[in-house]
Amino acid sequence: MARKRFDDSNCSVARALNQVGDWWSLLIVLHAMYGTRRFVDFQQELGIAKNILCDRLARLVDNEVLKKVEAGEHGSRFEYRLTEKGRDLFPVVIALRQWGDKWNPAPDEAPLDLRDRATGQPVQTIQVQNAMGEPITVRDVFVPDARIPGSKKDSA
Amino acid sequence: MARKRFDDSNCSVARALNQVGDWWSLLIVLHAMYGTRRFVDFQQELGIAKNILCDRLARLVDNEVLKKVEAGEHGSRFEYRLTEKGRDLFPVVIALRQWGDKWNPAPDEAPLDLRDRATGQPVQTIQVQNAMGEPITVRDVFVPDARIPGSKKDSA
DNA sequence: TAAATAAAGTTGCTTTAAGAGACCAAATTA
DNA sequence: TAATTTGGTCTCTTAAAGCAACTTTATTTA
Numbered sequence: 001m002a003r004k005r006f007d008d009s010n011c012s013v014a015r016a017l018n019q020v021g022d023w024w025s026l027l028i029v030l031h032a033m034y035g036t037r038r039f040v041d042f043q044q045e046l047g048i049a050k051n052i053l054c055d056r057l058a059r060l061v062d063n064e065v066l067k068k069v070e071a072g073e074h075g076s077r078f079e080y081r082l083t084e085k086g087r088d089l090f091p092v093v094i095a096l097r098q099w100g101d102k103w104n105p106a107p108d109e110a111p112l113d114l115r116d117r118a119t120g121q122p123v124q125t126i127q128v129q130n131a132m133g134e135p136i137t138v139r140d141v142f143v144p145d146a147r148i149p150g151s152k153k154d155s156a
Numbered sequence: 157m158a159r160k161r162f163d164d165s166n167c168s169v170a171r172a173l174n175q176v177g178d179w180w181s182l183l184i185v186l187h188a189m190y191g192t193r194r195f196v197d198f199q200q201e202l203g204i205a206k207n208i209l210c211d212r213l214a215r216l217v218d219n220e221v222l223k224k225v226e227a228g229e230h231g232s233r234f235e236y237r238l239t240e241k242g243r244d245l246f247p248v249v250i251a252l253r254q255w256g257d258k259w260n261p262a263p264d265e266a267p268l269d270l271r272d273r274a275t276g277q278p279v280q281t282i283q284v285q286n287a288m289g290e291p292i293t294v295r296d297v298f299v300p301d302a303r304i305p306g307s308k309k310d311s312a
Numbered sequence: 313t314a315a316a317t318a319a320a321g322t323t324g325c326t327t328t329a330a331g332a333g334a335c336c337a338a339a340t341t342a
Numbered sequence: 343t344a345a346t347t348t349g350g351t352c353t354c355t356t357a358a359a360g361c362a363a364c365t366t367t368a369t370t371t372a
Contacts, residue, residue, distance in 0.1 A: 010262050010264075010265050011183075011186075011268075012252075012253050012254075012256030012257045012260065012261075012262065012267060012268070013182070013183065013186050013249060013252050013253045013256060014183060014256075015256045015260045015262075016252045016253070016255050016256030016260065017179065017182060017183065017252065019260065021177075021178075021179060021182065022177075022178075022179065023173065023177060023178065023359090024359095026169070026173060026177065027169065027170060027173065030167075030169050033294045038319080038320095039319065039320050039321085040318080040319060040320080043320095048359095048360090049359070049360045049361065049362095050320080050321070050322090050361095050362095051321080051322075051323085051359085051360080051361090052358090052359060052360070053320095053321095054320080054321060054322080055358095055359095064259075077318090077319060077320080077368090078319085078320075082294075085259045087293060087294050087295070088255060088258065088259065089255060090284055090293060090294040091247075091251040091254075091255075091282050091283055091284050092248065092251040092252055092255060093169060094284050095247040095248040095251045095282070096168075096169050096172045096173070096248055097168050097169045097172070098168075098247075099172050099244060099245060099247075099248060100168030100169060100170075100171045100172030101168045102244065103220075103241045103244065104168065104171045104172065104175065105168070106166050106168065106171075108166075109166050111168060112167075112168070112299060113299060113300055114297050114298075114299060115297060115298055115299070115300055116286035116287065116292050116296055116297060117296050117297065117298055118286065118290075118292075118296065119286050119287050119288060121286060121287035121288075122287065123284055123285070123286060123292070123297060124284070124285040124286065124287060124289070126247050126251070126282060126283075126284055126285075127247055127282075128246055128247050128250050128279055128280070128282055129279070129280040129282075130272035130274065130275050130277060130279060130280065131272065131275050131277035131278065131280060132275060132277075133280070133289075134274075136272055136274075136279070137243060137246060138189045138238075138243050138246040139243075140272055140273050140274065141270050141271060141272060141273065141279060142270075142271055142273055143268060143269060143270060143271070144269055144271055179330090180330095194348080194349090195348065195349050195350085196347080196348065196349080199349095204331090205330070205331045205332065205333090206331095206332095206333095206349080206350070206351090207330085207331080207332095207350085207351075207352085208329090208330060208331070209349095209350095210349080210350060210351080211329095211330095233339085233347090233348060233349080234348085234349075
């Protein structure tokens with residue numbers, strides 16, 4: 001039925017999920033990061049229905065994750081390009097990718113080897129760090145004034 | 157229709173989204189990180205229908221993101237607790253939260269102030285780093301052998 | 313110049329999942 | 343023993359996903 005929306009939620013995670021938290025949106029952003037820009041390419045790479053792709057692209061453009069620009073080659077053509085807001089999803093995508101690689105590795109295939117252009121070295125494992133740059137887990141954090149929406153506790 | 161599933165995808169992002177990429181799963185994990193453990197609490201905090209919550213909890217348990225443990229108080233009681241795999245979603249949640257705070261700030265409310273227990277200081281902004289610990293963006297990365305599933309290019 | 317092709321949608325129909333709310337069973341407490 | 347609490351299940355309605363066919367505009371190709 002109708003997926004609930006969280007536009008007005010006071011939780012920024014819920015608001016973020018409202019924009020890119022459905023099945024396709026993040027995959028579209030991912031492929032845009034790979035360099036995909038055209039409607040037909042998204043469609044073929046993702047195997048997504050055209051009407052759904054239309055809808056998702058339009059919503060991503062509405063939310064300023066993508067921008068639609070004319071690219072006058074061949075038939076009527078457009079390109080969908082990441083905005084700064086869209087590129088800023090890079091840590092989210094990388095965190096998801098690393099989680100997937102760690103906990104659900106492909107049985108046959110090695111994880112994607114992402115490297116930094118400047119050093120030629122693999123990208124580091126993404127982690128949450130404290131002010132001193134030390135990695136921390138969910139057990140290390142707390143909310144000062146216990147102002148957690150709908151809950152009373154502070155960590156797991 | 158049926159939301160497509162990606163169990164067998166050779167893309168680890170797709171596989172990750174298959175486990176936590178629907179509207180509710182990540183929010184459930186988020187609240188579990190806040191300390192929520194019981195069915196009724198999830199239900200009230202999230203405002204989710206009970207049958208959907210049942211389904212999502214069962215799936216998260218199947219995928220070993222949560223574990224269901226008996227906690228014999230009151231009526232028949234269980235607790236849903238994060239596994240290590242579930243706690244490992246911390247960077248994903250934090251990355252999403254920070255993206256939401258940056259690009260869709262709540263008009264009235266300050267972003268959630270997450271702090272590190274050890275230092276009392278706020279948690280750092282999460283970022284992708286190269287081997288030297290320098291922050292990098294999506295434009296700085298490439299895939300050595302151009303082995304990108306379904307695509308030909310390497311970055312946006 | 314006409315026909316064929318391609319890109320980007322749109323429309324209609326079918327299937328599936330989400331949501332609301334009623335109902336239910338086991339253990340607890342009063 | 344009766345009322346509650348917890349954690350579900352069942353049914354029904356509605357909305358969204360998927361498929362396939364059709365449209366439109368522009369661009370090649372014949």
